[in-house]
Amino acid sequence: EAGVVQSPRYKIIEKKQPVAFWCNPISGHNTLYWYRQNLGQGPELLIRYENEEAVDDSQLPKDRFSAERLKGVDSTLKIQPAELGDSAVYLCASSPRLAGVTDTQYFGPGTRLTVL
């Protein structure tokens, strides 16, 4: 079974430029998460989707970040415009069903973003 797929793996951009990350979760997984992981830190949740619905986006900086999961499968996270402080690894994860406290989250390899 294929794991969570993310692209691109690496992205280097100038500040103020837009950037987008793509995630394809494990087939059949209803719940999708986007996390940001700064260097030397644990991941921090940006947004969680249950199917097409964003059910937890309270930590998404909505002035410059947006996300979508139009058909309840793959998802895109966008930053516009990017700032130097956005440099981080952006991780996508999925879990099989509506998220519960014992559910396993399966993580993709992440996209490492560098903003110059």
Next chain:
Amino acid sequence: TQLLEQSPQFLSIQEGENLTVYCNSSSVFSSLQWYRQEPGEGPVLLVTVVTGGEVKKLKRLTFQFGDARKDSSLHITAAQPGDTGLYLCAGHMATSGSRLTFGEGTQLTVNP
């Protein structure tokens, strides 16, 4: 202020040594998970503990959930170079439902 405090932040040991990593909080957790993350990869779940006082073993790794469900520990016996990685604890707070909160991680290096 970090909700989940991990210690130590860095640990470098020789192959064959034992070690313990700690994950502490002032908050109660419905469940607590331990992940290992290798460079260029996402975290991979090692274990989930849900009951206060619960102990789980995974080969040379022993995980314990505190009686009050506010802390956890990971003990590795006879560490091997393949154990090298970033160990992350993560928990579901009793008051935040399904949101998973991660600690800052412990970077373990096991030298041959």
